[in-house]
Amino acid sequence: MSIKRKRRFHAEVxxxxLSDIMFFLLLFFLIISTLANPNVIKMTLPKAKSNEKTNKQLISLSVTEDKKFFIDKEPVDFENLETSLMSKIGADKEQTVVVRIPFNLQVQDLVDVLQIGVKNNLKFVIATSPK
Structure with a gap:
């Protein structure tokens, strides 16, 4: 004689x-993504096919279209750029300086900035945006 149950057990989750947790995660990531790089001045960068990302401690050197210079959002005159940059770097010559320069500025403006790095034996990287 076989005995059958009329009510079967169903697993439920x-x-x-879960919707509350997903909402809080979404808010967390939105807030963190806006704070990801606060030392950047908004500008249109030159485009490149390959783009390398780094997690090192960087110093941001930005040049605006009207040739104003900023080191980590602090305005600096071009005459004082080298001394300000060297004081920001300090004794750690292994730090990398990220140069953010608009795509429509002249090449000579970029060369003038890069000459500071060559003169002081610093590592400079030009920031680009993906193509």
Whole structure:
């Protein structure tokens, strides 16, 4: 004689709290993504096919279209750029300086900035945007 149950056991997963967790994660990532790089001045960068990302401690050197210079959002005159940059770097000559320069500025403006790095034996990297 076989005995059959009329009510079968069904496994359930409570998903009511998952939507709350997803909402909080979404808010967290939105807030963190806006704070990802606060030392950057908004500008249109030159485009490149390959783009390398780094996680090192960097110093940001930005040049605007009207040739104003900023070191980590602090305005600096071009005459004082070298001394300000060397004081920001200090004794750690292994730090990398990221040069952010608009795509429509003249090449000579970029060369003038890069000559400071050559003169002081510093590592300079030009920031680009993906193609």
């Amino acid at each position: 409570a998903t009511s709290s």
